[in-house]
Amino acid sequence: MDELKELIFRLCEAPGTPGDEITAAKVAAKELSKYTRAHMDRMGSVVARFGKQGAKKHFLLDAHIDQIGLIVTNIDEYGFIRADRCGGVDRRVLPGSPVTIYGREVLSGIVCSTPPHLSDGKEDKILTVDKMAIDAGLSKEEADRLIRPGDRILLHSEPKSLLGTRITAAGLDDRVGVAAIIRCVQLLQDEDLKCEITVLLSSREEVGGQGAVTGAFAINPTHALIVDVSFAQQPGIPPEKCGKLGGGPMIGIAPPLNRSMAEHLMETAKKCNIPYTLDVMGGSTGTNSDEIAMTRKGVQSQLISIPLRYMHTPVEVIDLEDVEHTARLMAEYIKEVE
Structure with a gap:
């Protein structure tokens, strides 16, 4: 096994x-x-x-x-990455999730999440994927140099063994x-x-x-x-x-x-x-x-x-x-x- x-x-x-x-x-x-x-x-x-x-x-x-994953659509003026679905990603699990961006370099990022304190009681509302943003800690200039529209993104996850013969990935x-x-x-x-x-x-x-x-x-x-x-x-x-x-x-x-x-x-x-x-x-x-x-x-x-x-x-x-x-x-x- x-x-x-x-x-x-x-x-x-x-x-x-x-x-x-x-x-x-x-x-x-x-x-x-x-x-x-x-x-x-x-x-x-x-x-x-x-x-x-x-x-x-x-x-x-x-x-x-x-x-399944995401595909980069553009980079906004602040360096945040915008993306859309590439397959049937469950958008409910995206906010606050770490991601891996496969650009000119392999980069780490986080899907932006609005704190509940600032959500005006709408913390249960999940944005569509194309309305979300990804923070890779980059300026607009750095992001433009390293990432292009069409680059792919995956939710970050490391395969792990669970108890018995079960695994997660x-x-x-x-x-x-x-x-x-x-x-x-x-x-x-x-x-x-x-x-x-x-x-x-x-x-x-x-x-x-x-x-x-x-x-x-x-x-x-x-x-x-x-x-x-x-x-x-x-x-x-x-x-x-x-x-x-x-x-x-x-x-x-x-x-x-x-x-x-x-x-x-x-x-x-x-x-x-x-x-x-x-x-x-x-x-x-x-x-x-x-x-x-x-x-x-x-x-x-x-x-x-x-x-x-x-x-x-x-x-x-x-x-x-x-x-x-x-x-x-x-x-x-x-x-x-x-």
Whole structure:
């Protein structure tokens, strides 16, 4: 479990906001290259192939490599940095938060927060992100020299171990999915597989899934397993809408997903004593599954989600056991393909 934890920490420590995933993609490609050749496509996604080339069944394993963040829009006359969302940042956690600014130099800053004494009773009102300001301690001239519009910003967070097998970090959505696929590849490296497999660690999921759309079109698979995160039980959320930390992967049931693949995954989990729960959705999944299923003539697709608390904050929490079980479930499922 320590090896898996260190892999996730390495992935989470590499910045990679939508459209600027290069650092995270290089880290992921290096990890994948321990088991098979990997490269980056035109969209900045990481691609790797293995298994029986030209087989009738061609599986795509997808997880998105990008993470939420901010993008610099301008610098005001006092040197405060203005920014907007780059993905679905939860603006409630921004005021008073430390950030890392990836400009000409890597800089630290703080999202400005109005003291409650001066808020005129409006301390519960949260500004939209584009109305917020970031203080990097710079003058206008210094900020203009070091920071440009388009530079990216991440909420500052250091990956940490919690009790047992739980960890916290920013970017676990979806670096844990990336880690699960890399671990799956490791589990399959010495197997005599009957299918072709292509790994796609796709870019820009948090802003529309462009990396998955173009990557799946180029790869043209027959089947796809998509690994993302879903909601884990926490106070204030109905338990029927959540998975459970340590309860294993969540197998998706939704209109865009292939029901027979879901049934097969459940059978595999039971046979291999892998815990799982169901993640039932009445419409789209909000993941790359929706786009990949519609690629070319259609792709039989199935979503496997890892339970996660505090999504889109700098303190996301997962259980390492769920990542390992997700990797094992995919590996056992693929080994059974005839």
